[in-house]
Amino acid sequence: MVNPSDNQDGKFPVDPIKPRKKYPSFFRNVIQYIYEYSENSTVHGVKYIGEKKRTATERFFWLVILGLSLYFCTYMIIKTYEKWDKSPVIVSFARSPTPIWEIPFPSVTICSETKSRKSVFNFTETIMKFRTYNNLTDEERDKLDKVALVCENHLFHQGSDFIKYDTIDFLTEIAPPFVESLWQCKWLNTNTTCNDLFTPMLTEEGICFSFNMLDRDELFSNEVYHNKDYLAHGVRAEDWSLEKGYSEKLETDTFPRRAISAGQKAGLSILLRAYDYDLDYICRGPVQGFKINLHHPAEYPLVSQQYFRAPLNQEVIVAVKPDMMTTSDGLKDYEPHRRQCYFPSERELRFFKVYTQQNCEIECLTNYTLKACDCVGYHMPHTEDTKICGSKKLVCMHEAQVSLLKNQVEYGLKKSGSNDEDSSDRYTCDCLPACTSLIYNAETSQADFNWQKVFESYKVNFSEFPGVQMTRVTLFFKEQQFINSERNELYGHTDFFANCGGLLGLFMGFSVLSVVEIIYFLSLRIICNIRKYGHHFWSGSADLVHNDAYDHKRR
Known part of the structure; x- marks a missing residue:
């Protein structure tokens, strides 16, 4: 080791020290601090960029590599976020089958x-x-005006704008009576009075009869005006809801009614009747018989849109296969339009107490028709002071329905071609499916119903049944169990951050400790150095480091 005091005569060679550039003290400290971080960083590539002995070419190379890695890593994280944001839900089959007695018939x-x-x-x-003559009496014209509401809507438009107070009573009077249409009923292989099973109700198809449907007070809100003669059977649902199902304390004999098994003996059988001399082939066209719609008890039926036929003098066998969709509680924190469904507490309807997609669509059509025609259909839920459309408004009602459907399609096309999520431009009706939904799919078969031969065998006098036509319909669950579908999280918060961490680790060697390391160098380490060296950390620490290197080199 050479002491400078021993080299006064110049007998020892001394390496010349190049004078270093003069930088401001603060700037030199920052550069030295960056060098120190790069030497200790756990992020791949940063070490070579800040290493003092590296050439400019090497530093540029590692800057390019680091920039490309950061670009591809950011790009893939953005794609992962878009997938998590737009498609957070995956629909899968349940892990175990559901017995049919857990759902209503x-x-x-x-x-x-x-x-x-x-x-x-x-x-x-x-x-x-x-x-032909256009010379109807006032009474005939008045009756034609009323009946046109339930016939094909192109037949008569020259009636009144709004119905009269006795219109529904007249439609009930001329329709086939309850006891004539439903002759015999059998539930769970036991003969039962049809009056105990079916309830008259108003639909867009006129006077119909419903089995196993909620009472009007449980289906409609208090704002809806009820006709006392329809959909009022007085039987209340006992601890049942679509989301929670039946309470465990309930017995098999409950309401809504549920089947105890699959097969014909655990189903519903109905013998329907019509008379040939009463059939009208202009009002409803050439196909006579009955329309049948299946739905769950809390849903208002749309018979004209979803039905299967039961022709006259035919036996129709209906094997029912339920299709149920549930949603995991993990999706409750998601916005409804992200998960594409509504939980009961998220969407309240004005006219219905139970939210379903079909109930929402009926209410939306009602509001749209009222706005377009200044009235609603007689079958639509409405308040007591709402006007009811007469035959003259049938065209307006039809055009309103078509216009509403077009608006929804146009919005769907507009939304699919744009990424704009303006909340003011939601669906026209915004009728997303309910997070718990239940649909009944029907597999039908039919054969000739030779009831006349049976009557002949029993020596029944046919004069008691002049012109009678009969149809038998049998409905039952096809299988003892079914597999329902579930909405679950495709990407939860944990999955999203795990994917982002994997990409950062793959491209950058980045981890949570790397973040802590950067925060440490920008905060705690600086604070501790200031406490240790005082103001010299910012004004002269780099000079001290340089002097230490100078002294070490001379020695």
Whole structure:
């Protein structure tokens, strides 16, 4: 080791020290601090960028590599976020099957194609008289105006704008009576009075009859005006809801009714009846018989849109397969439009107490029709002071329905072609499915119903049944159990951060400790150095470091 005091005569060679550039003290400290971080950083590539002995070419190379890695890592994280944001839900099958006794037996709504019995009011004769001579009496014109509401809507538009107070009573009077249409009923292989099972109700198909449907006070809100004669059976649902199902304390005999097994003996059988002399082939067209709609007990039926036929003199066998969708509680924190469904507490309807997609669509159509036509259909839920459309408004009602459907399609197309999520431009109705939904799919088969041969075998006098036509319908669950579907999280918060961490680790060697390391160098380490060296950390620490290196080199 050479002491400078021993080299006064110049006998020892001394390496010349190049004078270093003069930088401001603070700037030199910052550069030295960056060098120190790069030497200790756990992020891949940073070490070579800050290493003092590296050439400019090497530093540029590692800067490019680090920049490309950061670019691809950021790009993939953004794609992962978009997938998590737009498609957070995955639909899968449940882990175990559900027994059919855990769900209600389907509600069955039956509508006769005979809207006006010829023996009471001959619609065919009256409409032909109007078209040929146009000289109806006031009474005939008034009746034609009322019946046109339940016939094909293109037949008569020259009536009144709004119905009269006795219109529903008249439609009930001319329709096939309850005891005539539903002759015999059998539930769970036991003969039962049809009055105990079915309830009259108003639909867009006129007067129909429903089985296993909630009472009107449980289905509609207090704001809805009720006709006392329809959908009022007085039987209340006992600890049942669509989301929670049946309470465990309930017995098998409960309401809504549920099947105890699969197969014909645990189902519903109905013998329907019509009379040939009462059939009207102009009001509803050439196909006579009955329309049947299956739905769950808390849903208002749309018979004209979803039905299967039960023709006259046919036996129809209906094997029911339920299709149920549930949603995990982990999705409750997501916005409804992200998960594409509503929980009961998230969407309240004005006219219905239970939210379903179909109930929402009916309410939306009601509001749209009221706005477009200044009235609603007689079958739509409404308040007591709402006007009810007459036959003159049938065209307006039809155009309102078509316009509403077009608006929804146009919005869907607009939304699919744009990433704009403006909350003011939601769906026209915004009727997302309920997070718990239940649909009944029907597999039907039919054969000739030779009831006449049976009557002949029993020596029954046919004069007691002049012109009678009969149809038998049997409904039952096809299988003892079914597999329902579940909405679950595709990417939860844990999955999203795990994917981001994996990408950061793959491209950058980055981890949570790397973040802590950066925060440490920007905060705690500086604070501790200031406490240790005082103001010299910012004004002269780099000079001290340089002097230490100078002294070490001389020695």
